[in-house]
Amino acid sequence: MPQTHVEQPDAALDAARQRAPEPPAPDPRSAHVLALQRGAGNAAVARLLVPPAPVADDHRIAFTAVIRRSDAPPAPAATGGGALAAASDHDAAPGNEAEGTIDPGAVTAALQSSAPPAEASSSAEGERVALPDMRVPPELVPPDTDPVNSTITYSGSVAQSGTVSPFGATSWATFNVTGATVTPNSGTFVATFTLENPITYNVAAGGRTHITSENDAALTNANYATAASDLTPNMSDLGGRPPRTSFWAQDLTLRHEGFHANERRGFASAGASQAQTWLNTQTASSVGDVQTLIAQVPGRVITASQASAGTVAVKEARAYGDGAPLYKARADAITAKGALGPSGGGYP
């Protein structure tokens, strides 16, 4: 990663600074800049592209040191301790700073291992020995990151389609991310996209006879009691699940699955808003990073929807409870008509 600022602790060092050759004029489309962005992140590249004043991005500092000779071997370099928090450049808003750390022990170890050890005691007194170059591997230095500023437009749809097992099912966990754009601005990645959520539901009879109302032609004096029982909500079972052993009500079952579908659309809409809040706490160093974050959004929306639903029994009780008065009204009407008898206006 290019070091954009070097604090000079000593004026003598400053005087001894050797300036690197002038870099080529920044060309926003040059491979050089693109490679820098890939390696260093948008924040650093943004500063390189639009500098407030000509600034060299490569500083070299000449060191001259006199080290007292000792027969004892030097103390081993400390490793693994004292990581420095967030030592890279940041444009993040307060609270959004990246959690990159630099471990000085690891850097020292990497420097030592990047060069073969000098031969011990092979130099005569007064003889200058050239040591091999040592380099810090770039992977030890965290990249610059910028916060993500996202706008998610949730677009849920509900439709009756598909084949399901009795009595019905709702499929709500399909998502499409469409129209996604990412703009790497100075200090932030602006991301916008639409989260499509096509929700489908359907029902199946499983061999039961559909009873549209108390006037359904399938009802007879012999079967109406069973039909009424089948459609009577059992209030001790999931808030009113009707037994439906031989008869069912397709329209009310559709209403039940429609309840789930619409509820899931609401949960997912809220989940998308929550995912946007999460996305806006994240940082990225490249457009590719933002894309990776966006790809996590559907999973987070599913998690939020599952959380909103509560336990399975509570979720089902809401939907059965919604239909229970209608089931009861139909069952009661069937019972009332059946009580009239075949000759009194009841069922044949």
Add this chain to the structure above:
Amino acid sequence: MSDEGETVRLDDMHFEGPELDIGVPPPSVPYADHEDWVADALLEANGIPLTEEGVLEALRTQENVLLGAAAHAAGRHGYSGAADRLREVARGPDDYAGVEAAFALARLGADEGRELLRAALDRPVGPYLSPLLAAGDAARLGDPSGFVHIREGLGSDLHAVRMLACKQLAFFLPFEGNPLPDGTMVDARAQLERALADPDPGIRAQAQAQRPAG
């Protein structure tokens, strides 16, 4: 790679979620075991065997809901052979599955799992739901310190936060009156009453499902 100010159009992405229609647990399943039942049912509904090999394979290949379910199942069934992979999931990018993995590790007897659950409490509630799950899981393991998140979550404007916080209340009832790190005490019964008065009928029903008998 893009230049500053240059808008990049990303390819559309399609996400096909797993089968989530798992039916209803039998009434014999106690509240405390509900998530165990759900994890197993999710795996079975998606053709994942509940054997140690099957769960381990799911831990290696699945993501999101099924990754979390596999992690949960590994702990529930005592699949200690999954511990290494659980450690990876616990520290992975999916914080919710990570909490499931931490809970599983703790159930397998690893103190590391308890520590990871405590660490999960540091995430902000709202952008993240996982601290609420971690709070409940830690309580199931005897540590009620996450109750402060539950209390906070019950006052959230976000339905998912309130519901998930509500779902955990039963695990804190045994700690009623215990001191908390913020100087307050566990008041799970009062919070249950609070949830029973929530404007959302679903949350009221969820609270009702946890109300102690009598």
